[in-house]
Amino acid sequence: MRKVISFMHISLDGFVAGPNKEMNWIKVDEEIFDHVGKRISEGDTALYGRVTYEMMENYWPTAGDKPTASKHDIEHSKWYKKVHKVVLSKTMKDTGLTNTTIISDNLADRINEIKQQPGKEILVFGSPAATHSLIQQNLIDGYWLFVNPIILGQGIPLFVDIKDKIKLQLLTTRQFAGGVTELNYIVDRQ
Amino acid sequence: MRKLIMWNVITLDGYFEGNQNWDLSFLNIVWGQELEKLSIEQLNAADYLVFGRVTYEGMAEYWTKEEGEIADLMNAIPKLVFSKTLKSAEWNNTTLISQNASAEIKKLKEQGGRDMYVFGSANLSETFVNDDLFDEYRIGIAPVILGSGRPLFRQGIASKKLSLVSTQPLMTGGVVLSYSR
Numbered sequence: 001m002r003k004v005i006s007f008m009h010i011s012l013d014g015f016v017a018g019p020n021k022e023m024n025w026i027k028v029d030e031e032i033f034d035h036v037g038k039r040i041s042e043g044d045t046a047l048y049g050r051v052t053y054e055m056m057e058n059y060w061p062t063a064g065d066k067p068t069a070s071k072h073d074i075e076h077s078k079w080y081k082k083v084h085k086v087v088l089s090k091t092m093k094d095t096g097l098t099n100t101t102i103i104s105d106n107l108a109d110r111i112n113e114i115k116q117q118p119g120k121e122i123l124v125f126g127s128p129a130a131t132h133s134l135i136q137q138n139l140i141d142g143y144w145l146f147v148n149p150i151i152l153g154q155g156i157p158l159f160v161d162i163k164d165k166i167k168l169q170l171l172t173t174r175q176f177a178g179g180v181t182e183l184n185y186i187v188d189r190q
Numbered sequence: 191m192r193k194l195i196m197w198n199v200i201t202l203d204g205y206f207e208g209n210q211n212w213d214l215s216f217l218n219i220v221w222g223q224e225l226e227k228l229s230i231e232q233l234n235a236a237d238y239l240v241f242g243r244v245t246y247e248g249m250a251e252y253w254t255k256e257e258g259e260i261a262d263l264m265n266a267i268p269k270l271v272f273s274k275t276l277k278s279a280e281w282n283n284t285t286l287i288s289q290n291a292s293a294e295i296k297k298l299k300e301q302g303g304r305d306m307y308v309f310g311s312a313n314l315s316e317t318f319v320n321d322d323l324f325d326e327y328r329i330g331i332a333p334v335i336l337g338s339g340r341p342l343f344r345q346g347i348a349s350k351k352l353s354l355v356s357t358q359p360l361m362t363g364g365v366v367l368s369y370s371r
Contacts, residue, residue, distance in 0.1 A: 012327075012329065012343070012352065012367070012369070013204060013341075013342075013343035013347070014202075014203060014204045014343075143202075147367065149351065149352040149353060149354045149369055150349070150350065150351050150352060151319070151343055151347060151348075151349060151350040151352065152349055153343070153345070153346060153347045153348055153349045153350075154345050154346060157203075158203075159202075159203035159204075159335055159337075162203070162335060162336075162337035162338075163337060164337060165334060165335065165336055165337060166334065166335040166337075167333070167334055168202065168333040168334060168335065168363070169333060169363060170333045170359065170363040170364070170365060173357055173359045173365050174357075175354065175356070175357040179352070179353060179354035180354070181354060181357045181365075181367055183331070183365060185202075185333060188333075
């Protein structure tokens with residue numbers, strides 16, 4: 001079965017954004033882009049909540065065309081346009097969207113359907129609200145986290161309203177020159 | 191200058207204790223040779239252990255009944271407990287301080303000497319974070335999301351940029367992240 005993996009940049013105290021959605025504290029440099037790019041390009045499905053999806057749509061489709069486009073802009077823009085997108089939204093309509101599936105209800109059933117289909121891993125990019133729903137329904141199979149060297153003090157937490165303990169297995173860790181640590185976990189369902 | 195170092199093991203969702211006082215069952219997941227070695231190294235390198243009242247009382251109760259190398263070190267090492275309500279501190283080699291914790295720690299840092307460690311003591315630690323007194327943060331992360339408990343870093347704590355010193359994965363699935371100011 002395909003796995004749904006939460007891909008998040010977090011502060012040491014577990015926030016994914018500041019109280020006003022600030023993300024300027026998140027360090028993503030050349031070294032991290034190269035590293036995440038490899039795993040991202042192996043995935044064939046990206047999952048977003050509506051808010052993150054709108055941010056992505058605003059930037060990535062044309063990011064590779066700017067004269068100042070970085071290598072990462074060009075590569076990720078190409079990948080973004082190709083990848084199948086799943087968006088969790090109760091309000092969006094899917095008319096006129098290519099290669100995009102909207103899930104507006106029956107989250108567990110719809111996600112499990114996708115997991116049963118043949119394919120690679122499904123990466124959830126950021127999307128804290130959607131991630132909270134997925135975690136609460138036990139639909140997240142792994143956490144691919146980038147811990148930033150900062151205590152934020154307040155903001156949007158990654159983990160919210162969790163009823164039961166979730167056991168994890170640490171697969172890999174990696175340290176980056178900018179002070180970020182990658183922690184790669186899968187959920188231990190035994 | 192002496193360094194003030196925070197050492198704690200937390201769950202991935204940031205709790206250093208479960209909902210019940212002293213629910214530290216997640217510690218068992220990560221404990222092993224590597225953390226034992228780290229604990230002994232830290233205790234051998236320290237001049238003081240620093241506690242708030244609640245952690246102090248729990249630690250005193252626990253360690254005075256334990257045996258072994260770590261217990262011997264914990265029981266012998268000089269300890270400071272900051273509390274305005276404790277009347278006496280009976281654990282071996284303890285100094286009870288009721289005055290302003292940050293002021294005392296600043297004085298001790300200026301004295302020079304070996305490191306001071308804070309274990310647990312979330313309320314006291316919050317004061318030290320807000321007053322910018324920690325020189326290092328060593329955080330062991332257990333491979334578990336608990337859901338609820340006592341957070342190490344409470345909402346509203348001062349924002350702090352840190353510098354990553356090392357990442358040490360443990361054979362038990364934990365990982366120790368060390369940061370300096």
